[in-house]
Amino acid sequence: MSYIAKPKISHPGLRKNALGLTSRDYEGVVSTLCAGCGHDSVTAAIIQAVFELDIEPHMLAKMSGIGCSSKTPAYFVSQAHGFNSVHGRMPSVTTGANAANRDLMYIGVSGDGDSLSIGVGQFVHAIRRNLNMCYIIENNGVYGLTKGQFSASADIGTMPRKGMPNQQEPIDPVSTALSLGATYIARSFSGDKEQLVPLLKGALLHSGFSLVDVISPCVTFNDHEGSTKSYAYTRQHYNHVINVDYIHPSKEITASYAAGDAMTIYLHGGDTIILRKVDDTYDPTSRASAFKYLRERFNAGEITTGLLYVNETRAEMHELMGNVDTPLSKLPLDELNPGQDELAKLQADYR
Amino acid sequence: MKPTDTTNPDYFHKVVDCQWGCPAHTDVPAYIRMVAQGQFTDAYMENRKSNVFPGILGRVCDRPCEPACRRVRVEDKPVAICRLKRVAADHRDNIEDRLPKPPSKNNGKRVALLGAGCASLTVANDLRPLGYDVTIFEAHDTTGGLMRTNIPQFRLPPKVLDEEIGYILDMGVDLKLNHRIESLRALLDEDYDAVFVGTGAPRGKNLEIPGRYDSDRIYIGIDWLESVAFDHVRSIGERVLIIGVGNTAMDCCRTSLRLGATDVKVMARKPRGFFKASAWELEDAEEENVEILVNHSPKEFVVEDGKLVGMKFDLMEYKVGENGRIDRGKVTGEKFIPCDDVVLAIGQDNAFPWIERDLGIEFDQWECPVVDENTMMCGREGVFFGGDSAFGPKNIIWAVEHGHQAAISIHKYCQGEDIEDRLPMGLNLESQKMGMHEWSYSNDYNPASRRLMPHVDLKQRFKKLDIEVELGFTAEQTIEEVERCLNCDIQTVFTASLCIECDACVDVCPVDCLTITANGDEAELRKRLSAPAENTEQALYVSAELPHTARVMVKDEDLCVHCSLCAERCPTGAWDMQKSTILVPYALDEARVDQPKTASGGSGA
Numbered sequence: 026m027s028y029i030a031k032p033k034i035s036h037p038g039l040r041k042n043a044l045g046l047t048s049r050d051y052e053g054v055v056s057t058l059c060a061g062c063g064h065d066s067v068t069a070a071i072i073q074a075v076f077e078l079d080i081e082p083h084m085l086a087k088m089s090g091i092g093c094s095s096k097t098p099a100y101f102v103s104q105a106h107g108f109n110s111v112h113g114r115m116p117s118v119t120t121g122a123n124a125a126n127r128d129l130m131y132i133g134v135s136g137d138g139d140s141l142s143i144g145v146g147q148f149v150h151a152i153r154r155n156l157n158m159c160y161i162i163e164n165n166g167v168y169g170l171t172k173g174q175f176s177a178s179a180d181i182g183t184m185p186r187k188g189m190p191n192q193q194e195p196i197d198p199v200s201t202a203l204s205l206g207a208t209y210i211a212r213s214f215s216g217d218k219e220q221l222v223p224l225l226k227g228a229l230l231h232s233g234f235s236l237v238d239v240i241s242p243c244v245t246f247n248d249h250e251g252s253t254k255s256y257a258y259t260r261q262h263y264n265h266v267i268n269v270d271y272i273h274p275s276k277e278i279t280a281s282y283a284a285g286d287a288m289t290i291y292l293h294g295g296d297t298i299i300l301r302k303v304d305d306t307y308d309p310t311s312r313a314s315a316f317k318y319l320r321e322r323f324n325a326g327e328i329t330t331g332l333l334y335v336n337e338t339r340a341e342m343h344e345l346m347g348n349v350d351t352p353l354s355k356l357p358l359d360e361l362n363p364g365q366d367e368l369a370k371l372q373a374d375y376r
Numbered sequence: 377m378k379p380t381d382t383t384n385p386d387y388f389h390k391v392v393d394c395q396w397g398c399p400a401h402t403d404v405p406a407y408i409r410m411v412a413q414g415q416f417t418d419a420y421m422e423n424r425k426s427n428v429f430p431g432i433l434g435r436v437c438d439r440p441c442e443p444a445c446r447r448v449r450v451e452d453k454p455v456a457i458c459r460l461k462r463v464a465a466d467h468r469d470n471i472e473d474r475l476p477k478p479p480s481k482n483n484g485k486r487v488a489l490l491g492a493g494c495a496s497l498t499v500a501n502d503l504r505p506l507g508y509d510v511t512i513f514e515a516h517d518t519t520g521g522l523m524r525t526n527i528p529q530f531r532l533p534p535k536v537l538d539e540e541i542g543y544i545l546d547m548g549v550d551l552k553l554n555h556r557i558e559s560l561r562a563l564l565d566e567d568y569d570a571v572f573v574g575t576g577a578p579r580g581k582n583l584e585i586p587g588r589y590d591s592d593r594i595y596i597g598i599d600w601l602e603s604v605a606f607d608h609v610r611s612i613g614e615r616v617l618i619i620g621v622g623n624t625a626m627d628c629c630r631t632s633l634r635l636g637a638t639d640v641k642v643m644a645r646k647p648r649g650f651f652k653a654s655a656w657e658l659e660d661a662e663e664e665n666v667e668i669l670v671n672h673s674p675k676e677f678v679v680e681d682g683k684l685v686g687m688k689f690d691l692m693e694y695k696v697g698e699n700g701r702i703d704r705g706k707v708t709g710e711k712f713i714p715c716d717d718v719v720l721a722i723g724q725d726n727a728f729p730w731i732e733r734d735l736g737i738e739f740d741q742w743e744c745p746v747v748d749e750n751t752m753m754c755g756r757e758g759v760f761f762g763g764d765s766a767f768g769p770k771n772i773i774w775a776v777e778h779g780h781q782a783a784i785s786i787h788k789y790c791q792g793e794d795i796e797d798r799l800p801m802g803l804n805l806e807s808q809k810m811g812m813h814e815w816s817y818s819n820d821y822n823p824a825s826r827r828l829m830p831h832v833d834l835k836q837r838f839k840k841l842d843i844e845v846e847l848g849f850t851a852e853q854t855i856e857e858v859e860r861c862l863n864c865d866i867q868t869v870f871t872a873s874l875c876i877e878c879d880a881c882v883d884v885c886p887v888d889c890l891t892i893t894a895n896g897d898e899a900e901l902r903k904r905l906s907a908p909a910e911n912t913e914q915a916l917y918v919s920a921e922l923p924h925t926a927r928v929m930v931k932d933e934d935l936c937v938h939c940s941l942c943a944e945r946c947p948t949g950a951w952d953m954q955k956s957t958i959l960v961p962y963a964l965d966e967a968r969v970d971q972p973k974t975a976s977g978g979s980g981a
Contacts, residue, residue: 032821061947069883
């Protein structure tokens, strides 16, 4: 953290988006995380993504639970809605919020503790429902807020700053989400914004549950020699399989790609993502082959990143339930609550 | 790009725009911090070290530092550097025991200084503490040169001049007033080891158009101001035309208003934007309801029955080219403007009727002597020039710098050393970190706007010629203004080997001046930084290859507000905030011949 807030002065040549806002307008309060925390870089990437997507701040809802990661929604888009919930309960609160107002864009920021330990049940059921949200896990393998104990995502053999190496199997959020049928699954690294920003943009526009697992090193408790989630280790073991170039529907696709290595994904809302394969054996639309590839690479000690799986055909929660298009929160009371007589009729149908 | 060579003192010096822009390289941010702490005497001495006349310059400096100020690029208005200098001068304690002392015994070398203006006085200031026997020859019966005769008392009170000139004369300078040198040859025949010419550019330009000599109410600006300063002229007609729109013209028009004129027009040949006067001098004149008429080119003085009745002007129209240059213009009409007096303020020329042309001193077509820009020596060995007499009219701060350089040369010349072999500039860097997030300076950006100098009431100020118009900053104004300084001398210093490429600095920088990226050549690199780096006058600070990815850290120095957030957010201390002290060598440093060849930077005071 710093004693002074980031000065309001900005570069006069700063670009403006379609709303006439600069990226500075999407900032939040000054971060109180440790200097060099990966989470602050994720925050900066989120700011960049929502700025570039021309998102109106009041159409965004920032959701979080407890932990270092869950503090970060305070650090971006101050004008957006926000809910800082109980530990591990962010998915339920988001489900409720989304049920009431499907028009908002939901961005949940969680950590490996919040999502893979106390909140793992919530996490898996949000995926099952295909809740329309962007779920970010700031994954650093330790509980930073309680001084660096291993979390459920710590790899076998990873060393703490002091004491014994971890012996327990890690929960990999990407494979977990893949097995549960999540429809947009990506992994990235806080130190690689060129990759992370387009992944976040795709995740925000995807209809349904999108998971972005971000290796976000804990600079205080897990950035030493022997850690498998340090800045240095992540860079050394980085396996970047798919590049994402997000393209606005209004913009022509001008970049040229060699045949075979480009892949166009049409999103629900009419937007387009262009994927560029770095490893052209990888197929991000096949769950089975993705799963196999990830396991092989994991066993080889690599951290596979990029857009690892995408499925635009599955319906999200509201579509599955056949809900009206108008958000429930905006329905007039007499439509939302047709009264005792209607309820009695409905119940009679079940008799 | 290659990693930036920060061992060259010029690199960090350039980052301190004001100091780099100042001919005398005054450490502006350092003295502003002293003013902020209420250390007015220290601030005064810091100034005196480089610019010798803080009280004078705090009022009338041409302020090359202010247009250079980083704040201009960040938010338009520069820090009121000059006003803060005056704050230090106004509130200093007695400084006499902190002045350099002449040695008890002179070194046996005699130096003649011609003219008692700022250039000669600076030479005396630098040479007396080394034991030189210094004689100043002055044609008038008072010291100060153009500072006293051409700058009106309502801008620069004589008391301020007397005090600061007194500090120098009191070191034991032999001052010969009313002693005009009529022949340089005769002087050279005397027993002086070196001669310094600091006689200024004393000839006001004339305007040879019809009617020029038909009236005695047409004056040359600088001569007229001198007559006013010496009390020979005490009044002027009601309607006055000032020809020319430089700083002398501003002094002429404002002086006219104090001598009885009620309708003063400044006649400019060119449009606004092409005036020679400093913006603040124009403002001050216009505040006094002086009218500036543009695009009027003087054509004729109209004299009827031996009496000046007015002037005819050609009305001009100009085209401004894409390069910002103005063409010669074309005449679109003629206009007569009535007046009682005309003051010509269209520039000054050098004139050396007293220098014989066979002494080995060359002169160019403008009557300027050919002088070496580094050593200040002319073609004749042992004769040095400085101030306006060297390269034509400049300003006080340039004259002071010429004086410092000439003093070094005179010392080396008198000691039989090579005058070209001078001490280089030096650089010290010192971390300003005090704790986790604490710095030894006020690092937060303060959005306050520039404070305005309070002035004496418009009616009051015209009652006498010597009522100083500017009142000086109040305590409240000073407190605000010092916080506007961006402390550009507290440098962002980067150590590539410590960087873990976490992006924390890049993310937090308020002006997006940092980028971690693949290296490239400068033109190409400038295009792909976090924010456009279009000001090529300002350097890119490029690191060595970073340990993890072999990319480089690039900082665009242009808009950095030195807020320290990059260093606060850096988990490994790869960024640090370090005060750069530019060590400027003076004659005193050169005199320490047995010492290693580095400047002390602090000894000249």
